[in-house]
Amino acid sequence: MAPGRRHRRPRRAGGRRAGHDPARRGARALAAARAKYQAGGYDAARGLLDAAELTPLDERQRARAGLLRGRIMSAARSAGTALPLLLRAARRLEPLARGWPRRPTATRSTRP
Numbered sequence: 370m371a372p373g374r375r376h377r378r379p380r381r382a383g384g385r386r387a388g389h390d391p392a393r394r395g396a397r398a399l400a401a402a403r404a405k406y407q408a409g410g411y412d413a414a415r416g417l418l419d420a421a422e423l424t425p426l427d428e429r430q431r432a433r434a435g436l437l438r439g440r441i442m443s444a445a446r447s448a449g450t451a452l453p454l455l456l457r458a459a460r461r462l463e464p465l466a467r468g469w470p471r472r473p474t475a476t477r478s479t480r481p
Contacts, residue, residue: 395424399434406437411445432461 398421405414418441422434439454 391424392426395421395426396430398424399426399430399437402434403437406441406444411441414441415445428461429465432458432465435461 398417402414402417402421405411405417414437418434418438422431426434435454435458439451439458441451442454443451
């Protein structure tokens with residue numbers, strides 16, 4: 370590439386660049402927010418979550434975003450502040466989760 374020229378992303382079939390898909394951008398922002406939360410960067414996670422919620426997320430992603438927001442609030446502030454957010458997220462996830470496989474629960478051995 371010649372000096373001073375910028376690299377451009379290849380165009381997709383619809384004429385739009387691959388990085389400009391709002392749905393993909395929202396999914397990436399949601400994944401980045403989850404990673405920041407897990408690393409303890411609550412303020413950065415909240416900012417990424419705000420950005421993700423401005424994009425067209427599907428119902429499952431919106432419910433997961435609400436759950437993540439509740440978890441961030443619980444970790445960064447107080448459980449009392451997070452409780453309404455967590456309950457709202459649980460109500461949104463409930464109809465979606467009916468078809469999901471259940472995680473196996475740990476069983477205790479009753480051997481003497």
